[in-house]
Amino acid sequence: MLTKLIGGKVYDPANKIDGQVRDIYIRDGRVVDRPRDGEPVSQEYNLNGKVVMAGAIDMHTHIGGGKVNIARMLLPEDHRGDPVAHTELCRAGCGHVIPSTLTTGYRYAEMGYTAGFEPAVLPINARQAHLEMGDTPIIDKGGYVMLGSDDFLLRMLAAKKDQNAINDYVAWTMHASQAMGIKVVNAGGISAFKFNQRMLDLDEKNSHYQITPREVLNTLSRAVYELGVPHPLHVHGNNLGVPGNVETTLNTMAGVEGYPIHLTHIQFHSYGTEGDRKFSSGAARIAEAINQRKNVSADVGQILFGQTVTASGDNMAQFRNHAAGSPHKWVCMDIECDAGCGVVPFKYKDQNFVNALQWAIGLEIFLLVDDPWRIFLTTDHPNGAPFTSYPHLIKLLMDKTFRNEMLSRISPDAQAMSTLASIDREYSLYEIAIMTRAGAAKLVGLHDRGHLGAGAGADITVYTDQPDREAMFAKPDYVFKDGELVVKDGSVVKVTWGTTHTVKPEFDRGIEREIKKYFDAYHTVNMEHVKVTDQHIADDGRGRVQVHECKGRREKAV
Amino acid sequence: MSNITSTSTFQSITCPACGLLCDDIHLARNHSGKLSVTQNGCQRSISFFSRAALPSSAKIKGNPVSLDEAVAHAAKLLSASKQPLFAGLGTDVNGMRSIMRLADNSGAVLDHMNTNGLMRNIQTVQNSGWQVTTLTEVRNRVDLLLIIGTDVVSVLPRFFERVVWNKESMFGQDTSQREVVYLGGRDLDISAGTSPDGRKPQALPCDVARLPEVVSVLRALVSGKKLHATEVAGIAISDLQNLSERLSKAQYSVLAWAPPALNFPHAELTVQNIADLVKTLNKTTRSSGLPLGGSDGDMSANQVCTWISGYPLRTSYARTYPEHDPYHFSTDYLLANDEADFLLWVSSFNPERTPPATNIPTVVLGHSTMSFEREPEVFIPIATPGIDHSGILFRMDNVVSLPVEQLRASELPTLSVVISAIEKAVTC
Numbered sequence: 001m002l003t004k005l006i007g008g009k010v011y012d013p014a015n016k017i018d019g020q021v022r023d024i025y026i027r028d029g030r031v032v033d034r035p036r037d038g039e040p041v042s043q044e045y046n047l048n049g050k051v052v053m054a055g056a057i058d059m060h061t062h063i064g065g066g067k068v069n070i071a072r073m074l075l076p077e078d079h080r081g082d083p084v085a086h087t088e089l090c091r092a093g094c095g096h097v098i099p100s101t102l103t104t105g106y107r108y109a110e111m112g113y114t115a116g117f118e119p120a121v122l123p124i125n126a127r128q129a130h131l132e133m134g135d136t137p138i139i140d141k142g143g144y145v146m147l148g149s150d151d152f153l154l155r156m157l158a159a160k161k162d163q164n165a166i167n168d169y170v171a172w173t174m175h176a177s178q179a180m181g182i183k184v185v186n187a188g189g190i191s192a193f194k195f196n197q198r199m200l201d202l203d204e205k206n207s208h209y210q211i212t213p214r215e216v217l218n219t220l221s222r223a224v225y226e227l228g229v230p231h232p233l234h235v236h237g238n239n240l241g242v243p244g245n246v247e248t249t250l251n252t253m254a255g256v257e258g259y260p261i262h263l264t265h266i267q268f269h270s271y272g273t274e275g276d277r278k279f280s281s282g283a284a285r286i287a288e289a290i291n292q293r294k295n296v297s298a299d300v301g302q303i304l305f306g307q308t309v310t311a312s313g314d315n316m317a318q319f320r321n322h323a324a325g326s327p328h329k330w331v332c333m334d335i336e337c338d339a340g341c342g343v344v345p346f347k348y349k350d351q352n353f354v355n356a357l358q359w360a361i362g363l364e365i366f367l368l369v370d371d372p373w374r375i376f377l378t379t380d381h382p383n384g385a386p387f388t389s390y391p392h393l394i395k396l397l398m399d400k401t402f403r404n405e406m407l408s409r410i411s412p413d414a415q416a417m418s419t420l421a422s423i424d425r426e427y428s429l430y431e432i433a434i435m436t437r438a439g440a441a442k443l444v445g446l447h448d449r450g451h452l453g454a455g456a457g458a459d460i461t462v463y464t465d466q467p468d469r470e471a472m473f474a475k476p477d478y479v480f481k482d483g484e485l486v487v488k489d490g491s492v493v494k495v496t497w498g499t500t501h502t503v504k505p506e507f508d509r510g511i512e513r514e515i516k517k518y519f520d521a522y523h524t525v526n527m528e529h530v531k532v533t534d535q536h537i538a539d540d541g542r543g544r545v546q547v548h549e550c551k552g553r554r555e556k557a558v
Numbered sequence: 559m560s561n562i563t564s565t566s567t568f569q570s571i572t573c574p575a576c577g578l579l580c581d582d583i584h585l586a587r588n589h590s591g592k593l594s595v596t597q598n599g600c601q602r603s604i605s606f607f608s609r610a611a612l613p614s615s616a617k618i619k620g621n622p623v624s625l626d627e628a629v630a631h632a633a634k635l636l637s638a639s640k641q642p643l644f645a646g647l648g649t650d651v652n653g654m655r656s657i658m659r660l661a662d663n664s665g666a667v668l669d670h671m672n673t674n675g676l677m678r679n680i681q682t683v684q685n686s687g688w689q690v691t692t693l694t695e696v697r698n699r700v701d702l703l704l705i706i707g708t709d710v711v712s713v714l715p716r717f718f719e720r721v722v723w724n725k726e727s728m729f730g731q732d733t734s735q736r737e738v739v740y741l742g743g744r745d746l747d748i749s750a751g752t753s754p755d756g757r758k759p760q761a762l763p764c765d766v767a768r769l770p771e772v773v774s775v776l777r778a779l780v781s782g783k784k785l786h787a788t789e790v791a792g793i794a795i796s797d798l799q800n801l802s803e804r805l806s807k808a809q810y811s812v813l814a815w816a817p818p819a820l821n822f823p824h825a826e827l828t829v830q831n832i833a834d835l836v837k838t839l840n841k842t843t844r845s846s847g848l849p850l851g852g853s854d855g856d857m858s859a860n861q862v863c864t865w866i867s868g869y870p871l872r873t874s875y876a877r878t879y880p881e882h883d884p885y886h887f888s889t890d891y892l893l894a895n896d897e898a899d900f901l902l903w904v905s906s907f908n909p910e911r912t913p914p915a916t917n918i919p920t921v922v923l924g925h926s927t928m929s930f931e932r933e934p935e936v937f938i939p940i941a942t943p944g945i946d947h948s949g950i951l952f953r954m955d956n957v958v959s960l961p962v963e964q965l966r967a968s969e970l971p972t973l974s975v976v977i978s979a980i981e982k983a984v985t986c
């Protein structure tokens with residue numbers, strides 16, 4: 001069966017197509033160049049004047065796993081404001097800051113997103129993350145598994161184990177957790193908090209292992225590179241939210257010996273200490289560093305005003321910041337000598353100096369980083385704002401008049417501390433397509449997503465070109481998932497189950513004997529039971545697992 | 559499992575009988591499919607695995623019928639209901655997923671058999687949050703274990719063996735020097751708290767009903783308040799003062815409680831007091847709460863309910879969208895006030911957890927050996943996760959989930975199969 005999308009203005013940066021009018025053919029869920037000789041077209045969509053892009057990819061969104069479900073449990077009062085009733089097609093749930101899984105899938109799809117990646121999968125909690133994502137319909141998903149405060153790795157570092165052995169352990173963890181990447185959160189800091197350290201700067205030692213975050217970052221960024229994992233080490237820096245942390249962040253970029261790293265929610269790590277209130281924007285310095293260092297990419301973690309909830313693996317930072325939370329209730333957990341989590345509701349206020357400046361800092365970073373292939377559109381859902389605010393964020397980036405009007409409403413003291421008003425840049429549709437599609441797919445390592453060339457999975461979003469970019473991106477005309485029409489006029493018309501994306505880097509299985517011995521001695525579960533099987537993910541007909549190519553084991557390079 | 563009808567032995571089997579989900583159980587299976595624990599058992603696991611695999615038939619009003627007839631009758635009763643209640647909910651993740659779907663389609667209220675206790679924890683999370691930990695952290699870090707109102711072992715038999723008196727620990731701690739204190743309760747069996755070298759635990763007994771005062775006093779002392787009283791509920795303030803000082807000095811204290819044991823009005827406020835005490839300790843040192851529980855799939859049911867509906871248990875789909883109310887949507891309340899007119903009771907792990915007495919039509923999807931004082935309208939025997947079929951369960955700490963295995967051939971249908979059949983029959 002062949003579907004033809006006729007005459008849309010196509011924005012497909014991976015294939016350097018910038019708004020040209022093209023027809024797109026879909027056969028069996030894939031984009032194809034053209035029909036075979038005599039092959040009939042079974043279905044046509046006239047897209048004259050419409051904007052056509054690949055389905056959007058959220059490369060960092062908290063949609064599954066223990067801390068997400070704790071956040072749900074914590075906030076019944078928030079859910080009550082956004083009940084989602086059962087319809088003929090869709091099941092009930094609730095929305096707003098931390099939606100139920102089903103609602104998450106529907107709403108992402110209704111916004112033209114066809115994939116989302118959970119960035120904080122704990123190895124010991126990976127099964128839960130996949131179970132929740134398994135109940136998230138339509139979109140594709142995957143996760144980055146957290147290492148860096150786990151006892152096994154820190155123990156290896158303390159014992160000065162060979163990098164190859166560490167690579168094997170990293171690869172084993174990716175297999176066991178069915179992950180697409182490796183994330184490090186406050187390197188070594190979650191562990192340090194368990195030993196009652198309250199801060200851990202880049203060159204400060206974890207009191208037990210005598211290991212610094214810098215050593216953890218170096219080792220893991222190298223491991224990810226040498227294993228040939230396409231997604232660079234995903235780094236949640238040390239000192240989140242601390243004024244002056246811009247120095248830590250710049251040092252982090254400089255400190256990984258040129259290995260690729262992705263700095264996530266960098267807005268929360270771009271604070272200076274200038275001004276009367278000792279809180280200032282480090283955006284210009286951060287953007288300049290990103291512009292210079294081609295091995296570095298970042299997503300912003302933009303905050304937007306209103307109620308949300310922060311859910312993070314960084315329980316050291318969450319504990320430190322809990323007093324600023326609202327409503328005033330919070331959960332912190334130490335988890336299995338492996339990781340931790342902290343959940344703190346937040347209400348960002350435009351008249352609050354700090355919040356207002358955070359808002360401006362995020363936008364400054366977006367606008368000052370030159371290369372849209374290395375900066376990504378996120379709110380770190382739900383930490384900066386729920387993902388449903390993306391259309392508003394896109395409008396802020398694409399429409400300077402709108403942005404300046406918003407700027408004029410925030411705390412005047414924050415306005416005075418920001419250069420935002422002087423920045424003229426407006427993102428183009430092509431650049432938005434890079435940030436949210438082509439670039440995201442490339443960064444995550446999805447070879448067949450994020451573009452519309454032959455062979456790509458037919459995840460396609462069609463918008464009406466409207467001057468109001470928020471309205472445009474909030475309600476696509478059509479969304480196709482694997483070639484099937486799943487959304488029409490901004491509403492779900494068909495419910496499908498997406499694919500779970502993983503990588504399986506090669507490694508020496510000998511490491512498993514070490515890990516097994518270790519689990520038997522110290523843990524409360526059998527090592528074998530940590531492993532997430534394909535069946536755990538795709539049970540009950542919920543989608544399938546797709547293993548993406550790794551580049552093969554690489555020698556130390558750069 | 560290649561051959562599940564012959565005799566066999568198993569190692570590293572996960573036991574669903576309590577919230578610890580010990581996954582080191584050794585088992586043997588005989589010709590008739592009977593299982594027996596051969597290593598690492600406890601009273602609970604031994605009786606759980608040894609329950610016979612009796613051939614069992616579906617019944618309507620106690621009379622054997624075919625599965626199809628039972629399903630059709632259950633569907634008819636559900637269709638006729640204006641306000642169904644799905645309770646018990648003793649099942650695994652996939653069983654609960656199917657329950658959620660049927661509840662959504664039929665406007666049912668969801669409650670678990672253990673929620674009278676569990677809600678004390680959930681309400682604490684909803685009111686103030688907490689700082690808690692998981693079993694491997696306890697095993698490797700605890701230096702002072704304060705147990706409030708329970709003996710632990712009647713809930714979690716192997717708790718001390720697995721996470722307190724373990725020989726090896728990650729950070730070189732001499733685990734035999736761990737301090738154990740029992741606060742509250744009377745005539746508890748505290749023998750498991752004795753260290754391997756014979757050091758007895760400290761016990762500060764009082765009536766469980768007086769724990770609200772005792773915990774408040776301890777919290778006040780930890781917060782540095784001075785008290786004029788010399789005793790509370792029979793416990794000397796000086797003993798509590800001493801305890802508070804040890805808590806402040808400990809590097810990683812763990813405060814454990816079992817919600818069902820705190821069986822007095824507004825016990826959630828006492829749980830909240832414990833949680834706040836832990837938060838206070840964390841201003842200067844490290845401390846964590848540890849809620850004890852997790853039997854009959856309660857953690858699994860609550861997790862699945864939370865991610866699918868957005869709310870924890872005691873959630874209703876009556877108005878086509880989920881609503882949560884920790885009081886109104888309790889089984890006891892709905893039955894006492896005639897607010898439900900149909901009860902679906904699920905208990906796949908435990909034949910002793912039978913439905914509450916009620917006059918409304920009741921469909922039981924239960925363990926095959928379940929028997930009733932009064933026969934329900936429909937009984938359908940279902941497979942037990944971790945014996946008759948594989949599945950996934952959440953452990954007591956709400957973080958670790960473990961796969962459970964099929965250990966013998968079984969003709970019993972799984973809960974999800976029965977629920978799907980009922981669903982289909984309802985829509986026909």
Ligand SMILES: [Zn+2]
Pocket residue numbers: 060062119264265380383
């Ligand atoms: Zn994040």
